[in-house]
Amino acid sequence: MQEPTFLILTALAAGPQHGYGIITDVLEISGDRVRLRAGTLYAALDRLQGEGLIETDREEVVDGRARRYYRLTSEGASRLSVETERLRRNVETAAARLRRRPGLALGVWSPILRARTAGVT
Amino acid sequence: MKTLEQRYRRLLRWYPKDHRSLHEEEMIAVLLAGSAAGQRRPAARDAFDLVRGGLSIRLRHAVGPESRHLWLEALNLAALIGPIVLLLMELTRATGTADAALRGFASLQDVLRSLITALPYGLMALLAWLGRRRSAALCAWAWVVLYTWLALNPGLGVLPFNVFDGVPPIDLLTPSLLVLRACLVAVTLTLAPAPGPAPVGTRRLLTWTAVALATLVASTYVPGAGLALPLSLLAVLATAALRSPSGRRAVIALFPLVAVEGVWGQAAVALPVAAAFSAAVLALIAWLAREGRAPSAPGGTPG
Numbered sequence: 128m129q130e131p132t133f134l135i136l137t138a139l140a141a142g143p144q145h146g147y148g149i150i151t152d153v154l155e156i157s158g159d160r161v162r163l164r165a166g167t168l169y170a171a172l173d174r175l176q177g178e179g180l181i182e183t184d185r186e187e188v189v190d191g192r193a194r195r196y197y198r199l200t201s202e203g204a205s206r207l208s209v210e211t212e213r214l215r216r217n218v219e220t221a222a223a224r225l226r227r228r229p230g231l232a233l234g235v236w237s238p239i240l241r242a243r244t245a246g247v248t
Numbered sequence: 249m250k251t252l253e254q255r256y257r258r259l260l261r262w263y264p265k266d267h268r269s270l271h272e273e274e275m276i277a278v279l280l281a282g283s284a285a286g287q288r289r290p291a292a293r294d295a296f297d298l299v300r301g302g303l304s305i306r307l308r309h310a311v312g313p314e315s316r317h318l319w320l321e322a323l324n325l326a327a328l329i330g331p332i333v334l335l336l337m338e339l340t341r342a343t344g345t346a347d348a349a350l351r352g353f354a355s356l357q358d359v360l361r362s363l364i365t366a367l368p369y370g371l372m373a374l375l376a377w378l379g380r381r382r383s384a385a386l387c388a389w390a391w392v393v394l395y396t397w398l399a400l401n402p403g404l405g406v407l408p409f410n411v412f413d414g415v416p417p418i419d420l421l422t423p424s425l426l427v428l429r430a431c432l433v434a435v436t437l438t439l440a441p442a443p444g445p446a447p448v449g450t451r452r453l454l455t456w457t458a459v460a461l462a463t464l465v466a467s468t469y470v471p472g473a474g475l476a477l478p479l480s481l482l483a484v485l486a487t488a489a490l491r492s493p494s495g496r497r498a499v500i501a502l503f504p505l506v507a508v509e510g511v512w513g514q515a516a517v518a519l520p521v522a523a524a525f526s527a528a529v530l531a532l533i534a535w536l537a538r539e540g541r542a543p544s545a546p547g548g549t550p551g
Contacts, residue, residue, distance in 0.1 A: 166299070169275055
């Protein structure tokens with residue numbers, strides 16, 4: 128699963144969101160690192176709907192424009208869960224191996240890895 | 249002067265129509281919400297991203313799982329239309345021979361011999377139309393073998409390019425190209441799980457077949473018409489087919505057959521290229537049509 132897809136599913140895991148809401152949420156989740164553009168977002172939403180991972184929740188009209196909310200399906204939640212577990216195992220393995228390397232355990236990466244492994248375990 | 253919104257709408261034309269009807273307004277809202285105050289033109293990266301997104305959705309709808317049933321319909325339709333096309337061409341040729349016989353330039357035997365190459369395609373089309381797919385495919389392969397044998401034995405004088413003694417065969421009628429043409433029909437009938445007129449309808453297909461035969465025969469009698477009438481008919485049929493998703497795909501499935509007839513038939517050296525291209529196109533379509541059923545995309549109809 129590519130990172131934008133993972134982040135979109137993560138954004139929707141908290142609850143239904145509209146397009147611009149997903150963009151701002153993904154920006155926040157990724158620490159201002161991933162800024163989705165409309166073309167990328169809607170191509171991903173189209174694909175994820177086709178794969179049955181997300182679906183339309185509801186539509187609203189705001190300022191005369193349609194605003195469609197998307198939500199995670201149970202299949203989408205399951206895929207996100209599997210992917211999260213896979214990433215967690217990778218992070219744990221990388222952290223454990225880096226800890227065993229002399230000189231790196233106290234290096235620049237160690238606080239970050241420690242924080243991440245603490246967060247996912 | 250165009251506004252930023254109008255410029256975004258223009259870029260959204262890259263998206264499929266059904267996607268636009270569902271998502272255009274919300275995409276515009278997202279784009280405007282993300283634009284800077286006073287911005288008058290889309291940023292280059294946004295414009296590129298929108299075009300790329302539109303093309304990616306088009307491609308996914310065209311070849312994705314939700315379009316498999318359309319490829320299957322197209323393959324089934326092409327398997328029926330293929331032998332009909334060749335039947336019409338052979339009947340047109342037989343009409344020309346009959347006309348020559350009436351003028352005393354050919355014998356009744358020549359007319360009967362020219363019909364030999366038409367009858368197998370008629371049988372294939374009939375079997376396919378009746379849903380006898382295996383029999384149609386068997387008939388097609390048997391004809392390929394027989395045709396190859398007849399082509400390798402020109403002394404028998406059965407094939408049309410041997411009908412008129414003293415007239416050298418033209419490139420269009422080289423035996424290898426005719427065998428390739430028969431092969432294409434046999435391969436399509438083998439790959440199609442249920443050949444039939446489904447998306448077009450029996451009545452409409454019969455009407456078009458009659459119109460096509462009349463046009464082809466008329467083209468041999470109208471002075472100076474040449475290829476104008478058949479090409480006009482082809483253009484009308486292609487325009488009608490391109491208006492439906494399965495029709496567009498059927499045009500792609502039939503393209504090798506038409507290309508062998510009209511484009512590459514002029515140069516024997518192009519035979520391996522034509523054979524490889526045709527094999528690639530048919531293999532790709534068979535792969536795209538695999539299973540033929542998939543959950544439909546909520547995003548809209550495949551293009």
